Amino acid sequence: MNNSLLVVVLASGVAYGTPLLYAALGELLAERSGVLNLGVEGMMLVGAVMGFWTVQRFHVTTGVSLAAAIGVAALAGAAMAAIHAFLVVTLRASQIVSGLALTIFAGAAGLSSYLGNDLRLAENPARHQFHAIFPASVQRWPIVGPILFGQNVLVYASWLCVVAVWLYLSRTRPGLNVRAVGESPAAADAMGIHVAAYRYAHTLAGGAFAGVAGATVTLAITPQWVDGITGGAGWIAIALVIFAFWRPELCLVGAYFFGALQALSPELQARGIHLGPTELWTNSLPYVMTVVVLVLVSSSGARRRLGAPSALGTPYVREER
């Protein structure tokens, strides 16, 4: 039963969905404060390469090494986000172009590739990687075994993150302030909230999440380094935030849905199932579905009702409100 297509696709959907989930949670935090960051793909790749580098170069026990890698990846992602924050918050640059610039700067043909080449990371597979934490007997339980108990610690940590982000945004004072900054920065400013500080902090937090998302790819899913290893996951994560109506709990659902779509392609090919041009449609499916989902949620009425932060994408200048 655990070898049936559905169970296998769902189980790897959770695994593949985890980087999407981390990245989407980060982007959600940034967007809730009013900063659209299209540089997720670039931040993920830099997090991926730096996390991988940490594991290769610091020879300590597996646990310490992996924990350090996650920390380094988060820092690297946050550093990338700092460039974006500086440009759009302090210099009031266009958030769209700046985010694109960040992806070009850090992405598959930029800094991540530069670091990967310069540090010669493509030569060896990862020395340590995240493994499933439950014993094999538990993983053999029907259906729930592979899907819920066959995962690595990053998957379970991501669930905690979903709860934490949800609690933070809906149940704490700073969370309320973030939402105010994203909805109406002028009103928030009048209340004495430091708009720029909130935007910086949440853009950086978003970058850190994206960095962890990248490290999830290189340390848990495909433990190696290849240029552009995330393959557009950062962009899917951005779409996911819209799909999830800017709510962390829905990000979880969406991430596993898109993760399962990604898992479907290799699984169908491995089982020799051919339905028309299989390679073409299974590989394209996650991207096509992203477009379809965006169309479904994109009427402007729906966006407003569903919770798009009103000030998303606009710089806040006190004198010009």
Place this chain on the structure above:
Amino acid sequence: MRIERRLRQPRWLLVAVPAGSLVFAFFASGVVLLATGHDALSSYRRLFDAAFVDSGALGQTLISATPLAFTGLAAAAAFRMRLFNIGAEGQLYIGAITGAAAGLYLGGNGGPSAFPIAAMVVAGCAGGAAWALIPGILRAFFKTNEIITSLMLNYVAAYVLTYLIFNSESYWRQTKGFNATVFPTGKPLPNSALWPGATLHLQGGIVLPLGAGIAVLVAVLLWFLYSRTRFGFEAQVLGDSARAARYAGMRTRRKILAVMAVSGAIAGLGGASQDGDFRHTLDADPNGLQKQYYGYTGIVVAALARYNPLAVVLVAFLIGGLQNAGTTLQGADFPSGLVGVMQGIILFSALGGELLVRYRFRVGRRAPEAAPSPEPAS
């Protein structure tokens, strides 16, 4: 010190800021080079020589610059209207597919002839425009954000390209001969569908590809369209303020579709030029056309040119030189991502520089306010 909005933007700044951005970008990239243990000055020296000075360098730079001129123009055409078509990459692939189909079908023996080449140009434009119209239609009728849809379609286009050569026995694939069984490739274009080039007697003969000439022509047409016609004016108004355009009775949807189609057609033309000028087949090699990222680099070109079509051509030549030098020098002490890093920094500086164009810094107290408050920040 305070920052205030400029009421008028001096003309000299529009040139000085991009130029200053380039200088700053080279300085900042130098810091990256030093930080990773490379000698920045000698790297730049070799970069410059490999781009413009060495024997044959200019010819290679033209080969890199031609597609960038097309994708840069495609981005400029759309971004000016605040339609963020970042799908030039995919539109270029589709243009290459349709362009190659026209060339394979209509071409024959003998030298380059006008009819198949013209057909390739038209087919490339049509393919690119059709692919760009998907996000265009979604944006015009469903208000779907074109940034993410156009980008997602880049991946789909890449899979289509790969599928045609690697996973199917399509019309484009070479199925005869020994090599075809070893590694899948595209059918070579017939001789009459190869685009001719003009040879200049410089640096031992530089070939000026036909595509470069077409790109210059497109730039002039685009400049004319945007600064001398009603269509261009309306597109600009729509970009600056969609509400004002609607109140003035402009047809928003139609304009979005038209601008996306123009943008996609230019990118698709770049794809046809890849077939006819340079690759002479439909190139689906994962390390070939798909590793060049022409579409994304075009955004850097367009932004640095401040979306001015004529400036795009010039900037494409400079960035093409950078790209070419990066490929030539690639190796142990010149890691491959360096060019992307420099392009990113150039784009960051150009963006930061916009602040200087739009605002001015003033030390001391506020000057007496002369004009009513200007339009909100973009």
